[in-house]
Every structure is written in C-alpha cells, then in structure tokens.
Amino acid sequence: MVTRNEDERKLVLSRPLSIDGESEVDYRAPNLINRILSLFKNVRPGSDLAHFKLPPLFNFPKSHLQCYGETVYCIRSDMLSRCNLANNSIDRFTSVVAWSISTLRPPIFGVAPYNPILGETHHVSRATFNVLLEQISHHPPVSALHATDEEHNIELIWCQQCVSKFHGASVETEVRGKRQLKLLSRGETYEMNSPNLLIRFLPMPGVHWAGTVRIRCPENDLEAELRCGPKSFIGLRGSHRSVKGKIYEISTGRTLFELNGHWDRTVTMKDSNSRKLTVLYNAEEVFSELKTPIVNDLQGVRSTESAAVWSELSQAIMSQDWEKAKEAKNAVEEKQRELLRERQSKGETWVPQHFSVTYSKDGGWDCSPTRQWVPPAPIVVPIS
Template sequence: MVQVTPGDLAAKAVLTAPLSLEADESDSNYRAPNIIQRILSLFSNVRPGSDLTRLQLPPLFNIPKSQLQCYGESVYCITSDMLSKCSKEETPLNRFISVVAWSISTLRPLSFGMAPYNPILGETHHVSKGTLNVLLEQVSHHPPVTALQATDEKENIEMIWCQSPIPKFYGTHVETEVHGKRQLKLLDKNETYTMNSPKLVIRLLPVPRVDWLGNVRIQCQETGLEAELCYRGNSFLPRRSIHRSIKGQVFRSSTLETIYEINGHWDRTVMIKDVSTGKTTVIYNAKEALSGLKTPIVKDPKAVSQNESTVAWGEVSQSILKRNWDKAKEAKTSIEERQRELARERKLREEEWDPKYFTVSYSKESGWDCLPKQKLVPAAPIVVND
C-alpha cells in the first residue's frame, strides 16, 4: 500500500490507496478500537452549533492522508475516462450530461469515525494522470480554504476549485458545508460549467453512518443548460432504496423546460430518463468508475516539493499504518505547534500569507475566489499509472 522512493524528500512521502467503493473495508486498517465510544467522548464538551474548524482530532480518528489529497483523488483517481468524455461529446446537451455524470463521480465514500488531516497552510499536492495535471494548495488555514487547478492540454480542459469546508456539531450529527464553487472549462468549446458540493453529514445517533446530502446545482451559461441534483440519505433507520440516492432533473434555464429526469444511487448506478420519449439511459456506473483504483507513485524523486502533502504528513501517516498511536500523536502535535509558531511570527512581522500558486480573494457576496497564477499545471513528480 505504501510507496517509498529514494531522495531526501521523496523518501518521506507516504502514498496510500485512494478512497473508493471499497473504502469501508480498506479503512478498517486504520480504525481504532471502540470508535463510537471514543467519538462520543470527543464531542462530550462541544456545544450544539459549534464550529469545529479548530478542533484538533487525535490520530486515532485519522485516515493516513490529508483533505488536500482527498480533493485531488476525486479528480485524478478514477478508472473510466469520464473527464475527457465531457469534451469529446458532439452536442452541448450530451456534453452537459457527461459533466453531470463526472460531477457525481467526484463523491467518494468515507468510513464512520475516520477523517483526513486538516491541511496546513502552504501545503500542496501535485499529481499527474496521463495528460491531466492536478495541483492543489492550502491557501488559508483559518478558515480552511483549498484551491485546485487541473489542466489537460490535450483535451482542452481546465478545472478550478475554491473550497472551504465548515464542520458544525449538532448534537446527534456533524454537518460539513463545503462553501465555494467548482468550475470545469471545456476550452475549445468555450463552455464553463459551475457547480457546488453537497454537504457531508456524519450521524452519531441512532445509527452511525456518513452521508453526502443536499442540493447540487450545475450550470452552463453558454448553453443555457442547468441541472439540479438532490443527494438523499436515511433520516432514521437505514433503507437501501434511499441510502446514497440521487434525484434530479436537467432543464433549460430560459424556459425551465425539463429535458431529462435523473434517478439512482451515487454508489451504484445513475440513470436519466428522456421526458419526451421515456427512454432511460445509464449515465454513471460507480463500480466501473471507482473500483480497482491505483495508488499514485513517485516518478521523479528530485522534483518532490518540501510542501508536498504526502511528505508533510509522512511521519504521521507511517505511524498510523503501523498503529503506533503515541508516535503518530507526537508527530502530529509537532506539525500543529510549528504552524502556530509560524502564525505568531507572521503576526509580529505584520505579514499576510501569500499563496504560491493562486491569487485569493473574499467578499460577503461571492465568498472565496481562487485564481491560478499559471495558465497550465506542469507535469507532476507523482503520477497515477493507467
């Protein structure tokens, strides 16, 4: 599972299997005993409605990777080539349906009681798969804001995300709203698709589980097409028909005319129904897209950055994999204390943090916005082999 390579920095990189449909089984390697009791004790002194962005989780609750890596994996770890299909479709409507299917594919299961690390300021993650190059940077720590740029020069695709997850505790569950927007640009078609993310809900009682819930809107202003997706989960007792289900529609923004109805489950299959003909087509098969995902490897050890996520958290991840919880806690605490020390030094010097790869802005009206400083993302030292 772990890839270790030569080189001063690359030798510290720890790359683990990506989240997939098999996440519930694979993550059992990291699961601490008595996880439910430990989680309830963790929140025993937290008031309902509290913002959890500053809550420091013990390594017992961590999977061995950063949230930065999880965002990146949702783009570069997929078996079928759904992204390039978006640009290859001949008609605007078919391209839009392909974008809807790709958007669904970015959701990955998480195991109850396990979470990735909160990225540190300036942390980066740079990975290539074929001609797709993906670069992420943590551009803010409080509040946490992650920027992503991905480019595929061959397929004329660019992706820009700016996301800020805000988790809050509500007594029986933790709800994480992912603020910000995702953009997917088909450059040779002059089409930009904007979309948001559903909420991640961790239910503690009555039945512990993790769900993606809420509404997602996908829009393409150039073609006048729009989709509304509703991600649903069980409100009380588990029911397979509701668990991880999706309902929605594709319509024209100008007339609100429904063209397709969407139905299915994001961890199984999703179908569209042509309302004019009644014909039903499968647009997404999770088993085909998210099974057998390959773990990235370090291809160019000398080009690995000291801010690379898999390096920055390498010692913590290695200790979690070995179930050495004391060493994992010590290494994680050292990282967190170093971050606080650097923040104090910047404050004394009255310096603002300047991200390396993105220009960042914020307004009450539009929230966070992240613009890449470079037109194309270069090829990465870490790769996912086809």
C-alpha cells in the same frame, strides 16, 4: 508506499478510497462510538468546529487535499475527455453531469483526513491531466484546486471552504464555494457546487452526502438539479447514496431528462419526451481497479507536498503506532505555530504561491490560478 532519498526525506502515498472503502479500513479505534461521543462531551450543540482538534486515533493516512485531488485524478475511465469530445451541447452537458457524480467518494465513519497546513500543496498527474491543490487559508480552512489537460483543452478551478457544526447527535459539514469545469475549445463553463457531508452518531451511525447539487452552463442554456441522500433525516427511509433529479432548459424550465439511481451503483436518465431509459453513470466503470499514485521524480517533489508534510504521521497510523502518531502530529502543528509567530514578529502576511485569492465581506472566497496550465507532476497515477 514509502519512498526515500539520500537525505531520508520520506513520502507516504496510500491507496485511494474505493466504493468498498469502509470494509478495507483496518486502522480505526476500538469502541468507536463511545470514543467519538467522548470527544464531543464538552462541545455545545451548534458550535463551529473550525478549531476542533482531532486526535490521530481518528485520522486516516491522507490530507484533505489528497482526498480532494483523488476525486478528480483517481478514476479508471477518462470521463473528463468525454465531456469535451461529445459533438452536441446536450451530450456534453450529460457527460459533465456523469463526471460530477463520479467525484462523490464514500466517506468512512469514525475516521477523517488531516486538516491541511497553510501553504500545503498536492501535485499529481494522470496521463496529460495535471492537478495542483493548495491550502490557501488555515482559519477558516479553504482549499483551491487547479487542473488542466492541454491535449483535451479542459480546465478545472475549485475554491472551497468547509464549515462544520456540531448538532448533538450529528456533525454537518457545509462545503461552500464554487467549482468550475471549462471546456476551452467549446467556450463553455460549467459551474457546480458540492453536497454537504453529514456524520450521524445516533440512532444509526454513518456518513452521508446530503443536499442539492446544481450544475449550470449558461452557454448551452442547460441546468441540472441533483438531490443526494435520503428524505428522512434519521436515515430510516431511502438510501443515503441515492441520486434523484432532472436536467432542464434554463430559459424555459422545460425538463429534458429525469435522473434516478445511486452514485455507488448506477444512475439512469429518462428522456422526458420518448421515455427512453439509458444508463448515465456506472460506478463500477469509475472505481474498479483504482491505482495508488507513485513517485516518478522524487527531486521534483515540493517540501509542501501533502505526502511529505504528513509522512511520519501517515506511516505511524498505517503501523498503528498511536504514540508515535501523536508525536508526529504535534511536531507538524508546532512547526506551523513557530512559522506563524515568526511572520507576526516580522509583520508579514502569508501569500499563496499558486493562486490569487479574493475574499468578500459576505464570507465568500474566490481564487484564480497564477498559471494558465498546470505543469506535469512528480507524482503520477499509473494508467492501466
């Protein structure tokens, strides 16, 4: 979708990733494996890929900020409000676990989103749920998310840094940083992390979520442990979309529920006492008939909005005009280099607009939103 105003400013919004996203992509390069391996021929195993530049032939028409935002606003059923509406602490906690599983999206092998520029933003609303993201650091890449729903007294605060390393036959991206979900009227804060992203080239090409996710709420004395991905590193055993784990009491360590399933299908929950089995999560309810965001107020769109910053590149990729895509990507990057030189010449330090940021010596980033509530956005997700 392309939207224009009188001064020809363009916005490009592409459809959200779905469970069947892999089969829907038609802008990947031919001879994919050979082309990918050629990119890394001069990269040593163990190298940090923070400064690695990906040609537009290997991009798909979204920024990382848009992908992060989609995990919380591109959803068919309103799972977040269910978390707050549940009457008891166990039901609220299991609802949060189900919502956390819903944030997993199927990565697409062979293509990746754009690395956001410093100060890039993404602002979208879904009904009363308003989401705002900002790229608060470029090197290293750190993104912040603030989302609020005043009607349901819900707040999300994320601050995450992606650290990618090349391992010869694979690339592993560690997603550092905490994610907080606050049920304000309940006085409960749920802290959680993200699994890592593993891209394998050989022997079986694919992209997988792998690792352990922990979801913790001290106020109700509950914690969940979710293991994502196969047990075998080369992926010959198990399913790369599997989820196994448990929910237990923090104080006693007593297991309340056992979890098992696949995040792209269903995840079941078995009561450790009664052995009753229920469906905790159903991906079809979450991913079916996802709507592409639309521009509701073009004049209200910031110049830093992802859909505006990368519009020329996104349009070129969707048209498979790779020469134009290369020019568009170079233009964005050169503008950023000019702005950096200008700040350096003036002795200025860039400061985020929407977050207060702290950085610890051990490499941890933390952020606090500068506003209590995220305002309604000029880009909205249509409600079915």
